[in-house]
Amino acid sequence: MKQSTLIWTLLMVFGGLSLIAIQLFRDKGEVYVREVPVEGKSSLPEAQEQTYRWSTYKQVSEKEKGKPGVSFSLSRTLGLWVAAFCTLAIFSFLYGDNPLYKFTEAVFVGVSAAYAMVVAFWTEIVTNLFAKLLPGYARMSFLPDISEDVQSDLLYLIPLVLSVLLLWRLAPKGTWIARWPLAFFIGATAGIRLISYLEADFIGQIQNTIMPFIVFSADGSLLWIQSLRNTIVIVGVTSCMVYFFFSIEHEGVVKYISRLGIWFLMVTFGASFAYTVMGRIALLSGRLDFLFNNWLGI
Amino acid sequence: MLKILQTLDRRWIFLAMFLAVAIPLIMGMTFPEKTSDQVMAVFNAVENLPDGSNVVMALDYDPASEGELQPMASAFTRHCALKKHNIYFMTLWPQGGPMIQRSTDLLENDYPETYKGKYGSKYVNLGFRAGNEGVIKLVVEDLKKSYDTDVQGTNLNDIPLTKNLKNIQQVDLLCNVSAGYPGSKEWVLYGSAPFDIPTVIGCTGVQAPIMLPYIPQQLTGMLAAIKGAAEYEQAIINRYPELNDNPAAKEGLKRMGPQLVAHVLLIGLIALGNVIYFWERKQGTA
Numbered sequence: 001m002k003q004s005t006l007i008w009t010l011l012m013v014f015g016g017l018s019l020i021a022i023q024l025f026r027d028k029g030e031v032y033v034r035e036v037p038v039e040g041k042s043s044l045p046e047a048q049e050q051t052y053r054w055s056t057y058k059q060v061s062e063k064e065k066g067k068p069g070v071s072f073s074l075s076r077t078l079g080l081w082v083a084a085f086c087t088l089a090i091f092s093f094l095y096g097d098n099p100l101y102k103f104t105e106a107v108f109v110g111v112s113a114a115y116a117m118v119v120a121f122w123t124e125i126v127t128n129l130f131a132k133l134l135p136g137y138a139r140m141s142f143l144p145d146i147s148e149d150v151q152s153d154l155l156y157l158i159p160l161v162l163s164v165l166l167l168w169r170l171a172p173k174g175t176w177i178a179r180w181p182l183a184f185f186i187g188a189t190a191g192i193r194l195i196s197y198l199e200a201d202f203i204g205q206i207q208n209t210i211m212p213f214i215v216f217s218a219d220g221s222l223l224w225i226q227s228l229r230n231t232i233v234i235v236g237v238t239s240c241m242v243y244f245f246f247s248i249e250h251e252g253v254v255k256y257i258s259r260l261g262i263w264f265l266m267v268t269f270g271a272s273f274a275y276t277v278m279g280r281i282a283l284l285s286g287r288l289d290f291l292f293n294n295w296l297g298i
Numbered sequence: 299m300l301k302i303l304q305t306l307d308r309r310w311i312f313l314a315m316f317l318a319v320a321i322p323l324i325m326g327m328t329f330p331e332k333t334s335d336q337v338m339a340v341f342n343a344v345e346n347l348p349d350g351s352n353v354v355m356a357l358d359y360d361p362a363s364e365g366e367l368q369p370m371a372s373a374f375t376r377h378c379a380l381k382k383h384n385i386y387f388m389t390l391w392p393q394g395g396p397m398i399q400r401s402t403d404l405l406e407n408d409y410p411e412t413y414k415g416k417y418g419s420k421y422v423n424l425g426f427r428a429g430n431e432g433v434i435k436l437v438v439e440d441l442k443k444s445y446d447t448d449v450q451g452t453n454l455n456d457i458p459l460t461k462n463l464k465n466i467q468q469v470d471l472l473c474n475v476s477a478g479y480p481g482s483k484e485w486v487l488y489g490s491a492p493f494d495i496p497t498v499i500g501c502t503g504v505q506a507p508i509m510l511p512y513i514p515q516q517l518t519g520m521l522a523a524i525k526g527a528a529e530y531e532q533a534i535i536n537r538y539p540e541l542n543d544n545p546a547a548k549e550g551l552k553r554m555g556p557q558l559v560a561h562v563l564l565i566g567l568i569a570l571g572n573v574i575y576f577w578e579r580k581q582g583t584a
Binding site for chain 2: 008011058094095112115116119120123124127128131132142143144145146147192193196197199200201204205207208268271272274275276277278279281282283284285286287288289292298
C-alpha cells in the first residue's frame with residue numbers, strides 16, 4: 001500500500017470512528033417534535049358543515065425533550081441520518097471516485113427529477129390545464145375550492161394539443177409532428193425575449209452609462225468618489241467595446257484603448273471568480289453547519 | 299520544501315480547506331460587518347415602506363443553493379415581519395416549495411402576534427408555477443391568469459390578500475432570492491424594467507457580476523452572496539437591537555467567520571502556487 005493511501009485510509013477510518021463515538025456517547029442525532037392540533041371546517045357550500053381535526057408535528061430543539069407534548073420522531077431522525085450519510089457520501093468524492101459517491105449522486109438526480117415531475121403535474125397539468133378545461137370535474141375530484149361560476153376555457157385546448165404533438169417525438173413514426181409545437185415555442189420565446197432584452201439590456205444599459213464624469217453635490221462641492229466611479233464605468237465600457245470592435249485594425253491609439261479593455265475584462269473575470277469562490281465556500285459551510293449543528297450537535 | 303510542494307497530494311488542500319471552514323464554524327467565530335451602500339439600499343427599500351405594505355417574495359432557489367441563499371431569504375422575511383408587511387410567496391423552481399415553507403414557518407413561529415393563524419390575510423403561499431419567464435410576464439399583467447389557486451388549492455378570489463390583487467404591479471416591493479435561471483435576471487427583464495416595479499434581489503455569488511449593471515436604474519439594490527446576507531442581517535440588527543440575542547437572525551454573520559479563514563487560505567495557496575511556478579520557470583522545468 002502506498003504511504004499516501006495508508007495515511008488517507010487511516011484518516012477516513014479515524015473520522016468515521018469519531019463520528020460513531022460522538023453519536024454513541026453524546027446521545028445526539030435525534031429529532032423531537034411537538035404535536036400541534038389543527039381544526040378545519042368543510043368548505044363545500046352544498047355539504048353539511050363538518051369539523052375535521054388532525055395533527056401536524058413541529059420540530060423542536062433537543063432542549064425540549066421530556067416536556068409534555070414533545071415526542072421522539074423516528075421518521076425525522078431517519079431523515080436526518082440519511083441526509084448526513086448522503087452529505088458524507090458526496091464529500092467522499094474528494095478522496096476519490098467511489099461507488100458510494102456514484103450511488104448518492106444517482107439518488108440525488110433521480111429524486112430531484114421525480115420531485116420536479118410530481119410538482120409540475122399537480123401544479124400545471126391538474127391546476128392549470130385540467131381545472132381550466134373541466135372545472136366541474138376538477139371541483140369534484142381534486143380542487144373543491146374552484147368556484148361554481150367558473151366555465152370551461154376552451155383556449156386551453158391549444159396548449160393541450162401542442163403538448164400531445166410534442167409527445168409525438170416518442171412515437172416510432174411521424175416524429176416530425178413534434179417540430180410544429182417546438183417551432184411555436186422557439187418562435188414565441190425568441191419574440192418575448194427580444195423585446196425584453198432590447199429594453200432592459202440594450203436601451204437600459206445605454207441609459208445607465210450616460211452619466212457625468214464630474215459630480216458635484218447640492219452645495220457645489222466635488223464628490224470625488226462618485227466622480228471616480230462614473231469615470232471608471234465610462235472608460236471601462238468604452239474600452240471594452242473598442243476591444244470587441246474588429247472592423248478596424250487594433251493599431252496606434254486603438255491598440256492601447258483595446259488593451260485597456262482587456263485589463264477591465266480581466267478584472268471583471270477575477271471579480272466573477274472571487275464571487276464564485278465565496279459562493280462555493282458558503283455552500284460548504286452550509287453543509288458543515290448541518291453536520292455539526294443538526295446532526296452531531298456540536 | 300518546494301519539491302515536496304510540487305508533488306503535494308491535492309487531498310491535503312481539501313483537508314486544509316475543510317479545517318479552514320470547520321474550525322471557525324465550530325468555534326462560532328463572527329466578525330462585525332460594515333454595511334455597504336448597496337445593502338443599505340435594500341434595507342431602506344423594505345424599511346421605508348409604511349407598515350403593512352404588500353411585498354412579493356419570489357424565492358427562486360432549491361436545496362442545492364440553500365447554504366448560500368437561505369440566510370438571505372430568512373433575513374428578508376424577518377425584516378418584512380418586523381414591519382408587519384403582507385407577504386406573497388411564490389417560486390419558479392419546482393424544489394422551491396420547501397424553501398417557502400421555511401420562511402412561512404419563521405413567520406408563524408417567530409412573529410406569532412402578527413402572522414400566527416393569519417394565512418390569507420397577512421401572508422399567502424402561491425407556490426410553484428412552471429413556465430419560467432412566461433409566468434413572470436403573466437403575473438405582472440394578470441396574476442389570476444397564471445395562478446388560479448394558492449398552494450393549498452384555495453381559489454385566489456377567496457383569499458383576502460389576493461382577492462383584489464390584479465397583478466404584481468400593484469404591490470409595493472418585489473423581493474427576489476435567486477440561484478440562477480429563472481430568477482433575478484428574468485424578474486428584471488420582464489418585471490422591474492418594463493413596469494418600474496421597485497425590486498430588490500439577493501443572489502448567489504455567481505450571478506452577482508451579471509446583476510450589478512442593473513443597479514440603480516432597474517434594480518433598487520442587491521445582496522450579493524453570503525457577504526450581502528451578513529451585511530443585511532447586521533443592518534437589521536442595528537435597527538432592531540433586540541435581535542442581537544437571536545442566533546437565528548445571525549445565520550449569514552455566522553457563515554462569515556469560515557469565509558474569512560477560507561479566503562486567507564485560498565490567497566495563501568494562490569501566492570504559493572505562483573512562487574512554485576516562478577521557481578520552476580527559473581529551474582527551466584515549467
